[in-house]
Amino acid sequence: MCLTRKSRLTDIRKQVLKTVWSSHTPIGAYDILSRLNARGGKAAPMAVYRALDFLMENGLVHRIASLNAFVGCAHPGEHHAGQFLICRDCGNVAELDNADVKRALAKAVTARGFTIDSEVIEISGRCPHCREHTP
Amino acid sequence: MCLTRKSRLTDIRKQVLKTVWSSHTPIGAYDILSRLNARGGKAAPMAVYRALDFLMENGLVHRIASLNAFVGCAHPGEHHAGQFLICRDCGNVAELDNADVKRALAKAVTARGFTIDSEVIEISGRCPHCREHTP
DNA sequence: TCAGGAATGTTATGTTATAACATTTCACTC
DNA sequence: GAGTGAAATGTTATAACATAACATTCCTGA
Ligand SMILES: [Zn+2]
Ligand SMILES: [Zn+2]
Ligand SMILES: [Zn+2]
Ligand SMILES: [Zn+2]
Numbered sequence: 001m002c003l004t005r006k007s008r009l010t011d012i013r014k015q016v017l018k019t020v021w022s023s024h025t026p027i028g029a030y031d032i033l034s035r036l037n038a039r040g041g042k043a044a045p046m047a048v049y050r051a052l053d054f055l056m057e058n059g060l061v062h063r064i065a066s067l068n069a070f071v072g073c074a075h076p077g078e079h080h081a082g083q084f085l086i087c088r089d090c091g092n093v094a095e096l097d098n099a100d101v102k103r104a105l106a107k108a109v110t111a112r113g114f115t116i117d118s119e120v121i122e123i124s125g126r127c128p129h130c131r132e133h134t135p
Numbered sequence: 136m137c138l139t140r141k142s143r144l145t146d147i148r149k150q151v152l153k154t155v156w157s158s159h160t161p162i163g164a165y166d167i168l169s170r171l172n173a174r175g176g177k178a179a180p181m182a183v184y185r186a187l188d189f190l191m192e193n194g195l196v197h198r199i200a201s202l203n204a205f206v207g208c209a210h211p212g213e214h215h216a217g218q219f220l221i222c223r224d225c226g227n228v229a230e231l232d233n234a235d236v237k238r239a240l241a242k243a244v245t246a247r248g249f250t251i252d253s254e255v256i257e258i259s260g261r262c263p264h265c266r267e268h269t270p
Numbered sequence: 271t272c273a274g275g276a277a278t279g280t281t282a283t284g285t286t287a288t289a290a291c292a293t294t295t296c297a298c299t300c
Numbered sequence: 301g302a303g304t305g306a307a308a309t310g311t312t313a314t315a316a317c318a319t320a321a322c323a324t325t326c327c328t329g330a
Contacts, residue, residue, distance in 0.1 A: 008327085010277070030316065044280065049318065054277095065200045066255045068286095068317060083240070085249045098243040101236070105218070105258070108233040113263030114220045120201045122255040123240070128248030143296090145308070164286070179311065184287065189308095203286060203317095 007058055012043070016051035017072070020061055025091035026069035064093070066122045071095075081119040087127035089134065094127070142193055147171075147178070151186035152207070155196055160226035161204030199228070201257045206230075216254040222262035224269065229262070 009017075019032045033048045052070055055061035059079045061070050064086065071084075074095040083096040101121070109116055144152075154167045168183045187205055190196035194214045196205050199221065206219075209230040218231040236256070244251055 083243065085244060085247060088252060094247055096243055100239040101243055104235040104239040108218065108231055108236055109220060109258055112220060112229055114258065115260045115266065116258055117223060117260045120255060120257040123244055123249070123251055125250045125252045131250065
């Protein structure tokens with residue numbers, strides 16, 4: 001765990017992180033909650049949302065706004081934005097961090113006089129595997 | 136109204152479209168509902184969501200996924216995607232349709248073997264006006 | 271050991287969105 | 301101009317997502 005940067009990976013945060021990763025597709029906060037409580041727990045939604053906030057701040061999890069769901073970060077490190085490719089058939093998500101996209105976007109945004117605080121880039125489509133198997 | 140393409144701009148759809156445009160910032164479905172019912176109406180959420188679905192299909196309104204809210208389309212026409220710049224201070228939204236961004240994104244996506252069905256590109260930041268007035 | 275902040279617990283409520291089925295409206299045909 | 305079928309709307313209920321507010325516990329460092 002890269003949490004030698006003074007952030008505390010407490011038990012519930014670890015459980016939520018595990019649960020997010022145990023799903024191969026984006027998972028909703030209440031689904032996370034159910035899985036935690038499935039083995040006898042009695043956590044409340046707040047606990048999950050707080051853990052998710054922590055994990056997002058620490059670059060371990062991303063929120064997929066278009067799905068109201070969460071995925072583990074493919075390249076954990078500092079807090080960062082990425083581009084997400086979501087397969088509409090199997091639900092799998094690929095995380096990109098493409099320099100050309102960021103550059104083109106930054107140029108277009110600054111041309112309008114805006115500054116960037118955060119980005120949401122989510123593409124819905126079909127992954128190679130699903131394209132091959134269901135024409 | 137460009138609805139000579141056989142889609143019916145009925146009364147409730149027109150009211151919802153007007154309400155979306157009457158707000159200078161993205162507006163939530165339930166806020167739209169309140170404004171409709173403010174003058175005595177008694178519509179239900181479904182009516183608003185159905186009207187919004189119609190307006191989005193017809194390229195008159197966009198959904199801002201990161202805000203769970205809706206804005207009028209700046210360049211109405213066919214159904215299309217855009218890039219949205221959202222000012223975190225004043226809430227105003229600028230709609231872009233930048234060719235370089237689309238090109239870079241399409242390239243990065245196809246390089247991964249994905250196809251694109253729909254895009255969500257939403258940048259949160261500060262607009263020129265707010266940058267000037269609050270340093 | 272004893273603060274003081276960070277983390278969690280607890281309860282309640284707010285907000286956003288859809289399911290399922292009934293009824294009405296409207297364009298089109300006969 | 302009555303019949304008909306699809307599109308649109310009405311209605312009721314509920315699912316799904318998220319936060320407010322305040323109490324309590326836990327950890328760290330003086
Ligand atoms: Zn990441
Ligand atoms: Zn797939
Ligand atoms: Zn548009
Ligand atoms: Zn602004």
